[in-house]
Amino acid sequence: MAERALKALNYDPSDLWVLDEEDLEALEIGAGILGTGGGGNPYIGKLRARLAMRSGYNLSILPLDRLADDARCISLGGIGAPVVAYERLKEGREGLRCVRALEEHLGIAIDAIVCEEIGGANSMEPLIAAAFAGLPVVDCDGMGRAFPEMQMTTFSIYGHRSTPSVMCDLHGNVVLFQHAASELWHERMARACVVSQGGASTLASAPMTGAFLKKYSIPHSYTQAVSLGRAVLKARREHADPVAAICAQENGRQVFSGKIVDLERHLRGGFVIGEAKLAGIDAFNGDTASVMIQNENLVFSRNGEVEVSVPDLIIVLDVDSGNAITTEMLRYGQRVAIVALPCHSLLRSTAALEVVGPKAFGFDDITFRPIEETKP
Amino acid sequence: MAERALKALNYDPSDLWVLDEEDLEALEIGAGILGTGGGGNPYIGKLRARLAMRSGYNLSILPLDRLADDARCISLGGIGAPVVAYERLKEGREGLRCVRALEEHLGIAIDAIVCEEIGGANSMEPLIAAAFAGLPVVDCDGMGRAFPEMQMTTFSIYGHRSTPSVMCDLHGNVVLFQHAASELWHERMARACVVSQGGASTLASAPMTGAFLKKYSIPHSYTQAVSLGRAVLKARREHADPVAAICAQENGRQVFSGKIVDLERHLRGGFVIGEAKLAGIDAFNGDTASVMIQNENLVFSRNGEVEVSVPDLIIVLDVDSGNAITTEMLRYGQRVAIVALPCHSLLRSTAALEVVGPKAFGFDDITFRPIEETKP
Known part of the structure; x- marks a missing residue:
């Protein structure tokens, strides 16, 4: 063979x-x-x-x-x-x-x-x-x-x-x-x-x-995934901020730091469906945020306003290690950083957004806006 | 070909x-x-x-x-x-x-x-x-x-x-x-x-x-199904009782005549599941009966006592025509005859009863008894 x-x-x-x-x-x-x-x-x-x-x-x-x-x-x-x-x-x-x-x-x-x-x-x-x-x-x-x-x-x-x-x-x-x-x-x-x-x-x-x-x-x-992992490992070795390293490597930005204060999550039709609600800490003190889930993180909202949505990447990270926290591992009380990364341009075409944009997941009111355009 | x-x-x-x-x-x-x-x-x-x-x-x-x-x-x-x-x-x-x-x-x-x-x-x-x-x-x-x-x-x-x-x-x-x-x-x-x-x-x-x-x-x-149908057609032509003709042809017996007084039926996991309750008429006046359903009629009980069960055949018939009434066509108020026919001996072996006997359908308390042995 x-x-x-x-x-x-x-x-x-x-x-x-x-x-x-x-x-x-x-x-x-x-x-x-x-x-x-x-x-x-x-x-x-x-x-x-x-x-x-x-x-x-x-x-x-x-x-x-x-x-x-x-x-x-x-x-x-x-x-x-x-x-x-x-x-x-x-x-x-x-x-x-x-x-x-x-x-x-x-x-x-x-x-x-x-x-x-x-x-x-x-x-x-x-x-x-x-x-x-x-x-x-x-x-x-x-x-x-x-x-x-x-x-x-x-x-x-x-x-x-x-x-x-x-x-x-x-x-x-x-x-x-x-x-x-x-x-x-x-x-x-x-x-x-x-x-x-x-x-x-x-x-x-x-x-x-x-x-x-x-x-x-x-x-x-x-190549991309391994390089990204190496950037995190390097930051850890050098006692640098792994979250900042991820953003630098992937042209993304940190959109939130917070504590999970409410978590709704259930298994339906073979999917994990739910929502995590967060209260801001550090630079985001006083803000609230939510992440909608269907196996993956689909929509990030800050203070009730949608800021990032599929197909752009919404990542919940352990603040200290820079490790991603998968949706089944989210827990009440966790302190996390949320990072948004731009998706590949092949996912942003009109044809692609019909299949992987917010409306494809039932978020009829949300129109996809690239994270580059929603910079605060 | x-x-x-x-x-x-x-x-x-x-x-x-x-x-x-x-x-x-x-x-x-x-x-x-x-x-x-x-x-x-x-x-x-x-x-x-x-x-x-x-x-x-x-x-x-x-x-x-x-x-x-x-x-x-x-x-x-x-x-x-x-x-x-x-x-x-x-x-x-x-x-x-x-x-x-x-x-x-x-x-x-x-x-x-x-x-x-x-x-x-x-x-x-x-x-x-x-x-x-x-x-x-x-x-x-x-x-x-x-x-x-x-x-x-x-x-x-x-x-x-x-x-x-x-x-x-x-x-x-x-x-x-x-x-x-x-x-x-x-x-x-x-x-x-x-x-x-x-x-x-x-x-x-x-x-x-x-x-x-x-x-x-x-x-x-x-051959059996067509002969059975012909026996019913012959009875109809001769204004004879089609229900009696079915029993004679298949060595079965009529176990009930009644009116459907309660009908529970729903679609679950791709099956029709339910129960029909009947009040006796004619020779069965004063009796009650029930038929348990999973797509097919599984268990017939008279006055609360199980009388016929799978794999023997329980058939709900239109009294006048001798036509079988399928479970999705059962209606409140219908007047029906219920006939029991013996199943083939290949279905009565120990191996067969494990797969098609009452327990295989969740009726743990019911032991199959051939209808020949439950003759009233």
């Missing part, structure tokens, strides 16, 4: 960036930040990726520009509610089974694995599956962050049909969505299915070409 | 019983009775089958003993809540798409179609799919009646694994359950999926051999 992939892709083994444990530590932090509260718990994801690494598997990244135009790549990620994946560990080879079932069904061999969402544990999921399959992961993804639903990728937004796809769970169940009448139908059926499987499974979507990915994926996602 | 099937099955075209419109009328009545309240509305099923017939397709039945031992047969039926299928018509070729998707996935051609449940519209569903596919339907089924869940077939009970299976809906969605960890997992995932598709789809299960069917299917189901 590896040999055939090399031939089809026409890349040199020296082009591959083989991750080490330090890279993984940085990826955990960076992907956690880009996860905007969701995408699966990055700590659990890191432990699983590290186990694969220590078992002798190569976790390797292929630069996007080294990908052959006719390479066949499938995107892959965990699907379900992060809170379930945190409490019920995966069996481990769900992703590999997805790849193999899709290859078998289509009668083709896959050349590379693609990350569905760089945010959270879903940055690790493709690395683990690819390692077991002897394939590289391309340095790109479909979200540049995390989103709660499957059709919310630049792949789907810019015309890729994600079926046939395969869903595998820890029990050994394998479901193939051979054809969906639309991307939204795919999401509906897959969501119902993952709930019936217990709320946390893995899904691989129909192959895309290298040419498509070069045009419509969010580029350099792994 | 037809030629290849003939060769593989080694049967003669003259062995086939090609249904005519009179057969369909009788099948509607007979399958309605064997449906024990469920299996899909047989009237809707008949209209769809008749449309296929009038469009020039052959609806043909192959005797079980003419089936080659190595013939590859797939069972097929509607899945979902009967009440949905009654209100939202099918597109028409869901069954054919299931057959073709399964053939394509497995890389084999199918020799014959098998009925999953003879009760209700699910007697018609395989005939329609087979007609479009140019294949015969074998004269047998997996229930000898109707049951609400997929694992409740003699096929599953006696060791057949029903995956890979294919589910198709009217929107064009095609879902392939490639592997299920158990028959119950298959049911759970398929049920979640059919609910997400709107509550009424068609499902075809993994191929069975002719040898398996000869041993573990309920034999002669179509």
